[in-house]
Amino acid sequence: MVTExxxxxALNPYARDCPSRSLLDRIGDRWTVLIIGALxxxxxRFSELARLVDGVSQKMLTQTLRALERDGLVExxxxxxxxxxxxxxxxxxxRSLLSVTDLVERWxxxxxxxxxxxxxxxxxxxx
Amino acid sequence: MVTExxxxxALNPYARDCPSRSLLDRIGDRWTVLIIGALxxxxxRFSELARLVDGVSQKMLTQTLRALERDGLVExxxxxxxxxxxxxxxxxxxRSLLSVTDLVERWxxxxxxxxxxxxxxxxxxxx
Numbered sequence: 001m002v003t004e005x006x007x008x009x010a011l012n013p014y015a016r017d018c019p020s021r022s023l024l025d026r027i028g029d030r031w032t033v034l035i036i037g038a039l040x041x042x043x044x045r046f047s048e049l050a051r052l053v054d055g056v057s058q059k060m061l062t063q064t065l066r067a068l069e070r071d072g073l074v075e076x077x078x079x080x081x082x083x084x085x086x087x088x089x090x091x092x093x094x095r096s097l098l099s100v101t102d103l104v105e106r107w108x109x110x111x112x113x114x115x116x117x118x119x120x121x122x123x124x125x126x127x
Numbered sequence: 128m129v130t131e132x133x134x135x136x137a138l139n140p141y142a143r144d145c146p147s148r149s150l151l152d153r154i155g156d157r158w159t160v161l162i163i164g165a166l167x168x169x170x171x172r173f174s175e176l177a178r179l180v181d182g183v184s185q186k187m188l189t190q191t192l193r194a195l196e197r198d199g200l201v202e203x204x205x206x207x208x209x210x211x212x213x214x215x216x217x218x219x220x221x222r223s224l225l226s227v228t229d230l231v232e233r234w235x236x237x238x239x240x241x242x243x244x245x246x247x248x249x250x251x252x253x254x
Contacts, residue, residue, distance in 0.1 A: 011236045014161060016182030021157060023235040023242065028155005030148060034141060055143030072245025093241055100234045107227045108150040109138045114220055115150065118199025 026071070031056060031064045033101040036090065039074070040098065043089040073097060153198070158183060158191045160228040163217065166201070167225065170216040200224060 011020040026032060031053070038044065038052040050061055065088060068074035073094035079085040090098065138147040153159060158180070165171065165179040177188055192215060195201035200221035206212040217225065 011239055013157075013232060013235060014165070014179060014181055019243065020235045020239040021161075023239055024157035024160050024231060025155070027231050027235060028152070028157075028160065030140075030151035030155075033151050033155065034148075038141070052141060054141055070246055070249040071242050072248070073242075093238065093245075096238065097234060100230050103227050103230055104151060104154050105140060107224060108140060108147045108154060111220065111223065112138055112147040112150055115198045115200075116146065118220075119197055121199070122197040 026067070027097065027100060028104060029064070031060055032068065033104050035061070035064055035068070036073075036094065036097055036101045037105055039088060039090050039094070041090075041095075043077075043087045045085065045087055049088065068094065153194070154224065154227060155231060156191070158187055159195065160231050162188070162191055162195070163200075163221065163224055163228045164232055166215060166217050166221070168217075168222075170204075170214045172212070172214055176215065195221065 012018050013021045013024055015021075034053045034056070035049060038049055044052070046061065046065075049065075050056060050058065053061070056064075065074060065076070069076050071093075073091060074088055075091050075094075077087045077089075079087065139145050140148040140151055142148075161180045161183070162176060165176055171179070173188065173192075176192075177183060177185065180188070183191075192201060192203070196203050198220075199218055201215055202218050202221075204214045204216075206214065
C-alpha cells in the first residue's frame with residue numbers, strides 16, 4: 001500500500017474512483033506482460049511477436065498492441081515498402097514498465113511450484 | 128523475457144502450455160494487487176479489507192480471498208467466538224508477492240498522468 005503522495009492531484013488506487021486503478025489491470029494482464037517482455041530492447045514485427053508469445057491469437061495480439069500504443073508505451077512504425085513493413089518497439093515510457101513486468105514474470109516462474117502444491121493441499125482439504 | 132532457467136522442469140510463460148502463464152493474470156489482477164497491499168504486514172478482518180479497498184464488492188472480495196487462500200498466499204483464521212471472528216493475513220509466500228504488487232501499484236500511480244496524456248493525443252489523432 002503506497003501511503004505517501006507526490007504531486008497533485010494525489011492518485012490513490014485504493015480509492016473507488018481513482019483513474020489509476022484501471023491501469024493495474026492493464027499492467028498485470030498476461031498478454032501485456034508477455035508482449036512487453038518479448039519487445040524488450042528490440043524492434044519486432046507483428047509476426048515475430050506472434051511467434052515469441054506462443055499461442056497468442058492474432059486478435060488478442062492486435063488488441064494488446066493497439067492498447068499499448070494508445071498508452072504511449074509502444075511505438076508502431078509503418079515502413080512504406082511493398083508489402084508495408086510494420087514494426088513495434090517500446091517507447092521510453094514503455095521501457096520503464098519492463099522492470100515491473102519482468103518482476104511479475106520472475107515471481108510467477110519462481111513461485112509456481114509452491115502454488116501448485118498449495119492448490120493440491122487446498123483441494124484435498126476442501127474437496 | 129526471462130531466458131535463464133533454474134531447476135527442473137523449466138517453466139516458461141512464453142510457451143503456450145506452460146502452467147505458470149495463468150499465474151500472470153492472477154498477480155496483476157487489480158483486486159489481487161490492492162488486497163495484497165491492504166493486508167501488507169497486518170492481520171485484517173473481512174470488513175476492514177472491504178473498507179480499505181474502496182468499492183470492492185463483497186462477492187469479488189470473497190472470491191479473491193478464496194483464490195489467494197487456495198494459492199497458499201493468504202491464511203484465513205476463524206476464531207471460535209460468537210459471532211465467529213474471521214481474520215486474514217499474508218503467508219510467507221504471500222509476503223514475497225508484496226514487493227511485486229507494490230511495484231505494480233507504484234508504477235501505475237507514477238505513470239498514470241503520462242498515460243492519460245498519451246490517450247488524449249492518440250484519440251485526437253485517430254478520432
